[in-house]
Amino acid sequence: MATAAFAKSSTTLSLRRGLVSVLGLLVFWEIGRRLHFPFLSAVPAPTEVLASLDKIVGNSKFWNDWISSFSRVLSGFALAQLIGIPVGLLMAMSRTLRYLWFPPLEILRPIPPLAWVPTSIIFWPTTELSIIFVIFLGAFFTVVLTVLGGARAIDERLIRAARSFGSKPRDIFWRIVLPATMPSIITGMAVGMGVTWEVVVAAEMIAGKSGLGYFTWASYVGGNYPQIIVGMASIGIAGYLSSGAIRLLGKRATPWQRRI
Amino acid sequence: MTPVAATGAINIRNVSKIYDPDGANVLAVDNCSVDIAPGEFCVIVGPSGCGKTTLLNAIAGFHDISSGEISLDGKPICTPGISAEPGADRMVVFQNGALFPWSTVLNNVAYGPVVQGAATSTDAKTKAQALLAELGLSGIGDRYPNELSSGMRRRVEIARALINDPKVLLLDEPFRAMDALTKGVAQEFLLQAYDRVRKTVFFITHDLEEAIFLGDRVLVMTTRPGRIKQTLHVDFGRPRNYKIRSSRQYLSLKSQIFEAVREEAVRAFEAGERELA
Numbered sequence: 110m111a112t113a114a115f116a117k118s119s120t121t122l123s124l125r126r127g128l129v130s131v132l133g134l135l136v137f138w139e140i141g142r143r144l145h146f147p148f149l150s151a152v153p154a155p156t157e158v159l160a161s162l163d164k165i166v167g168n169s170k171f172w173n174d175w176i177s178s179f180s181r182v183l184s185g186f187a188l189a190q191l192i193g194i195p196v197g198l199l200m201a202m203s204r205t206l207r208y209l210w211f212p213p214l215e216i217l218r219p220i221p222p223l224a225w226v227p228t229s230i231i232f233w234p235t236t237e238l239s240i241i242f243v244i245f246l247g248a249f250f251t252v253v254l255t256v257l258g259g260a261r262a263i264d265e266r267l268i269r270a271a272r273s274f275g276s277k278p279r280d281i282f283w284r285i286v287l288p289a290t291m292p293s294i295i296t297g298m299a300v301g302m303g304v305t306w307e308v309v310v311a312a313e314m315i316a317g318k319s320g321l322g323y324f325t326w327a328s329y330v331g332g333n334y335p336q337i338i339v340g341m342a343s344i345g346i347a348g349y350l351s352s353g354a355i356r357l358l359g360k361r362a363t364p365w366q367r368r369i
Numbered sequence: 370m371t372p373v374a375a376t377g378a379i380n381i382r383n384v385s386k387i388y389d390p391d392g393a394n395v396l397a398v399d400n401c402s403v404d405i406a407p408g409e410f411c412v413i414v415g416p417s418g419c420g421k422t423t424l425l426n427a428i429a430g431f432h433d434i435s436s437g438e439i440s441l442d443g444k445p446i447c448t449p450g451i452s453a454e455p456g457a458d459r460m461v462v463f464q465n466g467a468l469f470p471w472s473t474v475l476n477n478v479a480y481g482p483v484v485q486g487a488a489t490s491t492d493a494k495t496k497a498q499a500l501l502a503e504l505g506l507s508g509i510g511d512r513y514p515n516e517l518s519s520g521m522r523r524r525v526e527i528a529r530a531l532i533n534d535p536k537v538l539l540l541d542e543p544f545r546a547m548d549a550l551t552k553g554v555a556q557e558f559l560l561q562a563y564d565r566v567r568k569t570v571f572f573i574t575h576d577l578e579e580a581i582f583l584g585d586r587v588l589v590m591t592t593r594p595g596r597i598k599q600t601l602h603v604d605f606g607r608p609r610n611y612k613i614r615s616s617r618q619y620l621s622l623k624s625q626i627f628e629a630v631r632e633e634a635v636r637a638f639e640a641g642e643r644e645l646a
Binding site for chain 2 (some may be wrong): 267271274277288291365
C-alpha cells in the first residue's frame with residue numbers, strides 16, 4: 110500500500126514538474142520576444158502563435174498533414190520492423206547469413222537516409238513510395254543491428270537449460286531466443302521511431318506535397334511565421350506520442366523488466 | 370519412507386577430454402573413472418580448472434569426450450562416436466542459475482513438461498503448482514525470477530529440474546556466491562528434496578563443508594589434467610540437519626578433505642591456473 114501511494118505521488122509530482130518546466134519555457138520565450146532578446150526577437154511569441162492557431166486547427170488540410178506524416182512514418186516503421194527483426198534474428202542464428210549480410214549492411218548503414226532521396230525518387234513510381242522507402246531505411250539498419258546484438262548476447266546457459274528440458278529447435282526459437290531478444294527489439298523500435306520522424310520531416314521538405322514537414326516548409330516559403338512554429342510543435346508532439354506508444358508497447362511486451 | 374532409487378547409475382569409464390583451442394591440446398580430464406550408484410549423492414571437489422565442470426557437461430550431454438565412455442543405467446550416453454545429446458533424464462542446475470527471466474516462476478517450472486509434450490500447458494502448470502507447494506515454495510508462482518532472492522531462485526531451479534522426474538541431478542556449484550546463512554538454508558532445502566525423491570546427484574563444489582554436509586561420497590579431483598585423487602565416504606545418516614556440522618566426525622572428515630584438496634590447490638596456484646568455465 111505504501112509503495113502504491115508513493116508511486117502515485119511520484120507520478121503526479123513528475124507531471125507537475127513537467128508542466129512547470131514547459132510553461133517556464135513558454136514564458137521565457139514570450140518575454141524574450143517582447144524585450145527583443147537576440148534571436149528570440151525574430152521568432153513569433155507563443156501568444157502570436159496561439160492567436161493564429163484557431164485558423165490553422167479549423168482547417169482540415171492541417172489535420173490531413175498530420176495524417177499523411179503519421180501514415181508515412183507508420184508504414185516505413187512497420188516495414189522496417191517486419192523485415193529488420195527477422196533479418197537480425199536470422200543473422201544471429203546463422204553464421205553463414207551473418208558473414209554474407211554483414212558487410213553490405215555495414216557499407217549501406219553510414220549513408221544518411223536523406224542521401225537516398227534522389228535515387229529513391231528515380232526508382233519508385235510515386236513520391237509517396239519513395240518517402241516511405243527512405244523512412245524504412247532510416248529505421249531498418251538500427252533495427253537489424255540492435256536485434257542482432259541482442260540475440261547474439263543470449264546467455265548460453267539458458268539455451269543449454271532449454272535443450273536439456275527437451276526443447277526442439279522450434280521451442281528454442283519461440284520460447285527462448287525470441288523472448289530473450291524482446292528487450293533489444295523494443296530498444297530497436299524506440300531508436301528507430303526517433304529516426305523515422307527526423308527522416309519523414311526532411312523528406313517531406315525535399316519532395317513532399319503534404320505532411321507536417323511540408324506544412325512547416327510551406328509556411329516558411331509563404332512567410333507565415335507563426336505557422337512555422339505550429340508545424341514544429343506538431344512534429345514535436347507527434348514524435349512524443351509515437352515514443353510514448355513504443356514505451357507502452359515495451360512495458361507490455363517485457364513485463365519481467367518492471368522495476369522492483 | 371524414503372524412496373529407493375532403482376535407476377540412475379552413472380558409470381564413467383576412462384574418460385579423457387582434450388580441448389583444442391587454436392591447436393593447443395589441453396588435457397582437461399585424464400582417464401577418469403567413477404561409478405555412481407542409483408540414488409547416490411556424489412560430490413566432486415577440486416581446485417579451479419580441474420575439469421569438474423567438463424565432466425559434468427559431458428554427463429549432461431553438452432559436449433563430447435575424447436575417449437572413454439559415460440553410461441547411464443548401462444546405456445552409453447557420451448562416448449566418441451555418439452554425438453552428445455542432453456536429455457530430460459539428466460537435469461542440470463547451473464552455476465549462477467539459468468531460470469528464464471521472461472517467465473514467471475510457474476512457467477519456468479512447467480517448462481519441461483510443456484516442451485516435452487508430456488502435458489498440456491494447464492496440466493503442467495497444475496503439476497508445477499503442486500510441486501512448488503510440496504517443496505514449500507507456494508505463493509511465488511506469479512513472480513518473475515528477478516523479483517526473488519538468489520536463494521529462492523536456486524530453490525525454484527531445483528524444482529524446475531525435479532518436475533521432469535530425471536534419473537540424475539547435475540549441480541554445478543549451485544550455491545556459489547551466496548552468503549553463509551542463505552547457503553545453509555538452500556543446502557537444507559536440497560537435502561529435503563533429495564530425501565523426498567532420492568535421485569542420483571552429481572554435485573560440484575569448491576566448498577569442503579558443503580561437500581561433507583551434503584554428500585554420501587566426496588571425490589577429490591587433481592589439478593588439471595583432472596583425475597580422481599581420493600575418495601572419502603561420508604557416513605552420516607539421513608535425514609541430516611545442520612547439527613552434524615559441529616560433530617567430531619564432521620571435523621575430522623573436513624580436515625582429511627582439506628589436506629587432499631590443499632595439495633592440489635597449491636599446485637594449481639603455482640601453475641597459475643585460470644578458472645575454466
